[in-house]
Amino acid sequence: MRKDFGVKTFFFPLPVLIIGTYDKDGNPNAMNVAWGGIRDYGKIEINLGEHKTTDNLRENMALTIAFADKDHIVEADYFGIVSGNEVNNKIEKAGLTITKSKYVNAPIINEFPVTLECVVESISEDLSIIAKIVNVSAREEYLDEKGNIDVSKLHIISYEPVTHKYIELGSAVGQAFKDGLKLK
Ligand SMILES: Cc1cc2nc3c(=O)[nH]c(=O)nc-3n(C[C@H](O)[C@H](O)[C@H](O)COP(=O)(O)O)c2cc1C
Numbered sequence: 001m002r003k004d005f006g007v008k009t010f011f012f013p014l015p016v017l018i019i020g021t022y023d024k025d026g027n028p029n030a031m032n033v034a035w036g037g038i039r040d041y042g043k044i045e046i047n048l049g050e051h052k053t054t055d056n057l058r059e060n061m062a063l064t065i066a067f068a069d070k071d072h073i074v075e076a077d078y079f080g081i082v083s084g085n086e087v088n089n090k091i092e093k094a095g096l097t098i099t100k101s102k103y104v105n106a107p108i109i110n111e112f113p114v115t116l117e118c119v120v121e122s123i124s125e126d127l128s129i130i131a132k133i134v135n136v137s138a139r140e141e142y143l144d145e146k147g148n149i150d151v152s153k154l155h156i157i158s159y160e161p162v163t164h165k166y167i168e169l170g171s172a173v174g175q176a177f178k179d180g181l182k183l184k
Pocket of ligand 1: 032035079
């Protein structure tokens with residue numbers, strides 16, 4: 001037996017993306033975005049409403065995208081419930097620190113393990129933002145012995161949009177393009 005739920009925006013896992021931007025005066029801001037994903041090779045799409053971040057993106061056409069982790073759930077959620085239009089510097093208020101990206105005019109929030117540095121390619125009328133990744137950076141303690149990002153060390157969180165829970169993503173359980181070969 002299965003239970004029908006009808007039309008629901010159930011889609012899991014959704015990412016918990018922390019979008020870092022500067023405003024026109026160079027003040028940093030961070031926003032929580034779940035409606036986002038890969039659009040094409042090396043490209044990201046995020047879907048926004050009208051926010052301080054949206055104005056900042058129009059201004060600078062640049063952003064960072066950090067994957068929120070279990071150690072920073074409170075800060076990540078705060079970035080999604082308070083606007084930079086109400087609080088002067090949400091990042092500082094949350095006790096986090098920034099470094100300006102070497103590649104784009106946007107702040108990297110130091111405490112998040114992995115960050116994409118991106119330039120905006122287009123902003124549609126319905127505020128779908130397409131951005132190109134120009135660099136990926138990670139804190140060294142999250143790398144494996146070969147120097148790759150070790151996802152099992154990240155404790156990345158995802159978002160479940162019906163019950164609004166943050167869920168921790170776990171460890172590797174298989175190898176893509178390889179495990180299926182057993183049935184070929
Ligand atoms: C879990 C979560 C996911 C969110 N996802 C989105 C999203 O995908 N798009 C969006 O426009 N707002 C989203 N929001 C709301 C914004 O993060 C929120 O309005 C924020 O205060 C905007 O910040 P800003 O005005 O400083 O840019 C989300 C909030 C939370 C808590």
